[in-house]
Amino acid sequence: xxxxxxxxxxxxxxxxxxxxxxxxxxxxxxxxxxxxxxxxxxxxxxxxxxxxxxxxxxxxxxxxxxxxxxxxxxxxxxxxxxxxxxxxxxxxxxxxxxxxxxxxxxxxxxxxxxxxxxxxxxxxxxxxxxxxxxxxxxxxxxxxxxxxxxxxxxxxxxxxxxxxxxxxxxxxxxxxxxxxxxxxxxxxxxxxxxxxxxxxxxxxxxxxxxxxxxxxxxxxxxxxxxxxxxxxxxxxxxxxxxxxxxxxxxxxxxxxxxxxxxxxxxxxxxxxxxxxxxxxxxxxxxxxxxxxxxxxxxx
Amino acid sequence: xxxxxxxxxxxxxxxxxxxxxxxxxxxxxxxxxxxxxxxxxxxxxxxxxxxxxxxxxxxxxxxxxxxxxxxxxxxxxxxxxxxxxxxxxxxxxxxxxxxxxxxxxxxxxxxxxxxxxxxxxxxxxxxxxxxxxxxxxxxxxxxxxxxxxxxxxxxxxxxxxxxxxxxxxxxxxxxxxxxxxxxxxxxxxxxxxxxxxxxxxxxxxxxxxxxxxxxxxxxxxxxxxxxxxxxxxxxxx
Numbered sequence: 079x080x081x082x083x084x085x086x087x088x089x090x091x092x093x094x095x096x097x098x099x100x101x102x103x104x105x106x107x108x109x110x111x112x113x114x115x116x117x118x119x120x121x122x123x124x125x126x127x128x129x130x131x132x133x134x135x136x137x138x139x140x141x142x143x144x145x146x147x148x149x150x151x152x153x154x155x156x157x158x159x160x161x162x163x164x165x166x167x168x169x170x171x172x173x174x175x176x177x178x179x180x181x182x183x184x185x186x187x188x189x190x191x192x193x194x195x196x197x198x199x200x201x202x203x204x205x206x207x208x209x210x211x212x213x214x215x216x217x218x219x220x221x222x223x224x225x226x227x228x229x230x231x232x233x234x235x236x237x238x239x240x241x242x243x244x245x246x247x248x249x250x251x252x253x254x255x256x257x258x259x260x261x262x263x264x265x266x267x268x269x270x271x272x273x274x275x276x277x278x279x280x281x282x283x284x285x286x287x288x289x290x291x292x293x294x295x296x297x298x299x300x301x302x303x304x305x306x307x308x309x310x311x312x313x314x315x316x317x318x319x320x321x322x323x324x325x326x327x328x329x330x331x332x333x334x335x336x337x338x339x340x341x342x343x344x345x346x347x348x349x350x351x352x353x354x355x356x357x358x359x360x361x362x363x364x365x366x367x368x369x370x371x372x373x374x375x376x377x
Numbered sequence: 378x379x380x381x382x383x384x385x386x387x388x389x390x391x392x393x394x395x396x397x398x399x400x401x402x403x404x405x406x407x408x409x410x411x412x413x414x415x416x417x418x419x420x421x422x423x424x425x426x427x428x429x430x431x432x433x434x435x436x437x438x439x440x441x442x443x444x445x446x447x448x449x450x451x452x453x454x455x456x457x458x459x460x461x462x463x464x465x466x467x468x469x470x471x472x473x474x475x476x477x478x479x480x481x482x483x484x485x486x487x488x489x490x491x492x493x494x495x496x497x498x499x500x501x502x503x504x505x506x507x508x509x510x511x512x513x514x515x516x517x518x519x520x521x522x523x524x525x526x527x528x529x530x531x532x533x534x535x536x537x538x539x540x541x542x543x544x545x546x547x548x549x550x551x552x553x554x555x556x557x558x559x560x561x562x563x564x565x566x567x568x569x570x571x572x573x574x575x576x577x578x579x580x581x582x583x584x585x586x587x588x589x590x591x592x593x594x595x596x597x598x599x600x601x602x603x604x605x606x607x608x609x610x611x612x613x614x
Contacts, residue, residue, distance in 0.1 A: 082527070083458050085446040086486035087564075091524045095570055102574060
């Protein structure tokens, strides 16, 4: 299927709103959209809504053999759901465009910056380990995929529990949740991505653009910063011109955003743990389905 | 009369009808029986019958007035995206006063208001910007400076209905131009960006507002845009 084309008048309208610092949804150029985090009934599931973008992330730990190049640690694999529910352009067997960029950006941030302690996932050196599998389902795509995706993945990692296991000289025992409770996954830091849309001719920078605003801008920069103000990754989409002082300003904006998102995530995790301890039933995900809401599928 | 029908429901036998009616949207004649193909509210009159369907995907019909975005410009034809599976074809000679030596200036990305003159499931949809008298009557390339957005098809038909007062209520407060296509695209043009944004939000969010509450809804949104609440407005008067 084809995406809805951006007409010239719509493009000029968005660019004019960028110039006047008053965007279509009444945001200024440096304001983010509201987001909400929701954890599921199973450990390791996190559902994030950023404006109208909806992403579900699920973390699964399974028993596997170690890899040849790293014999004393587990490994992380990330997959993005290839269904066409999230966008009209997403085809079942093809990753292209925004989704591939989102996967590359998140893979780098989660895996290469040592976000998760993969050494503790090793059960027996050179033989068995726990494999961490992260599935990301793009339910609705209204721009800001990396932002919502990073929040969902970090939330799912923090919500995940390692199954309890024992090792003896002859064999290993891995228990399920009914027998023994596990321990939380060790997460060292929480990198959160922030997307900036850039406009080359005027030097205007737009924070958290929607999918229509993305088409009216020249390119994007995705800056991942963790809660200790360390830059974990900078990903650039399309050819854009930016100087060092502008980049440092963007990093400062991303730092403030990361602190806020980390606070909200920690509060939500604490609330979820309190609800589970006191026996309050967790609201299932299907209650969020609203048939009257706007989505990009058959828009 | 109005009743809810589901796909596959039997409506009427063809022989029982007094004259040849118009079998409209959502209905199909199958072996001398009229069967509904879409779920919705069945409406019938003396001229014909149809099903009022709430949907977002557009299906072209002859004599529909649609808004399309130019996606490709060729020598004799222009390809338009009208929210359908395939792009529609619009001949460059189908404009008012257009000849082979005097073709209209159309670029990719322009917004065109056109009429569907031919459609079938085997061929591409054909559009035209003139009627049989070679007059435009408002069709053609829409002027620049506006904003194009999408609403559901049911809402577009509601806006085009003469009973709907939403556009009149907006017009009392803001001076604007608008063009509503039956394919769910709406074009709005006003003096300032704030006015355009206000009108777009009113049209988009009024889908869930019933007709009797439209006046309060429009007043509250326009007051929000002007920056004061209703009480302050009344006290100022």
